Amino acid sequence: MLHNQCPVFAYLLDGNGGGREVGWKEIGEWKPEKGILWLVSHPGGGETQRWLRRASGLPQEALEALLATNNRPRCVTFRQGSLVTMLLVNPSRQPMDDETITVSIWIDSHRLIAIRTAVTHCFSEIRHEIHTHEGPTRTDDILAQVAEKIIARMEPLVLQLGRDVDDLEDTILLNPSAKMQPELVALRHRLIILRRQLVPQHEVLSVLQQRNPWINETNRQFIQETQRLLHQQIGDLDSTRERAILMQDEITANQNRKLNETMKIVAVFTAYLMPANAITGLLGTNIEGIPFQTGTNHSFGFILEVFFLFLVMLVSYFIFKKKKWFD
The missing domain is CATH 3.30.460.20 (CorA soluble domain-like)
Structure with a gap:
């Protein structure tokens, strides 16, 4: 050594x-x-x-x-x-x-x-x-x-x-x-x-x-x-x-699949609620209050608007369901 x-x-x-x-x-x-x-x-x-x-x-x-x-x-x-x-x-x-x-x-x-x-x-x-x-x-x-x-x-x-x-x-x-x-x-x-x-x-x-x-x-x-x-x-x-x-x-x-699924959920709910939001805006609910009021009785206008919104959302639901946007 x-x-x-x-x-x-x-x-x-x-x-x-x-x-x-x-x-x-x-x-x-x-x-x-x-x-x-x-x-x-x-x-x-x-x-x-x-x-x-x-x-x-x-x-x-x-x-x-x-x-x-x-x-x-x-x-x-x-x-x-x-x-x-x-x-x-x-x-x-x-x-x-x-x-x-x-x-x-x-x-x-x-x-x-x-x-x-x-x-x-x-x-x-x-x-x-x-x-x-x-x-x-x-x-x-x-x-x-x-x-x-x-x-x-x-x-x-x-x-x-x-x-x-x-x-x-x-x-x-x-x-x-x-x-x-x-x-x-x-x-x-x-x-x-x-x-x-x-x-x-x-x-x-x-x-x-x-x-x-x-x-x-x-x-x-x-x-x-x-x-x-x-x-x-x-x-x-x-x-x-x-x-x-x-x-x-x-x-x-x-990761891309998860991101796409999240974006799809956001897009579907946005599109689903958009008609109802548009109707309330068109009727002036968010500005002048409930439409179709008769004197001091608000119930008729409220019921009519709720029914109309329900009808719009129901139609939207069947359209989305038919196009399979909820899948």
Whole structure:
């Protein structure tokens, strides 16, 4: 184990599945004939930065990309080797706080340097295999396994998002309430972000399959299988996103139906009462009082007006009923 402020480890592989951990002294004295060097560190590691800048001999563009913390997935091939950047999402208990870890890798025939922005368990199994002498024998063995583990760790998150949509779908089918809208919007946001992170990695794996001297045919086929898994994950995300869109459309349609029903009730009652209101206005009831008054006896005028209004509303009722405006 290397000793500095950041978690870091390095191995010198023997080419037969085994290896041993080494420190900065041996890293500084490393030469290709001594074995395959595998170094994992953090971009903020002081010793790591000094060694990379002064002794690694990496191209300047690759060096800057390795030490950057906001890289996008990509694969760039140089004369000496290749630079591979991939993203790993660590799901959080708070859905909107999922942690995205950047893993940048330099690979050539004799060494693999991995810089990650946070602790990840993608390397743990490989380290265990080295300790049991069943580990990688080439740098591309490490690369192929790391790529597969990064993509495989996405699978539970993709499946969980699918289950979340299933649960929401069941709830919305029973009661498409507008209260589900915020949760559905948050879920769609997670789907968009995850897909945006996965799609560029599909291109990274495509580039890795191109022929170059530091990736053999076996690992090329292994990377191809990893790409197929990633393609399936992207397809599942697309399917889940489409279902989420349909559910949001269902909620919107239900809101529109309720609004239309409310507006219909208001319109029907307004139209139903309008003739009676027009008659009372025409007879001057709201201005001069009850019409057809005879002296001090108001009963005749009142009864006549009530009867007339009742007749008008009764006719209106049958007209509305015939046109099914009350349905």
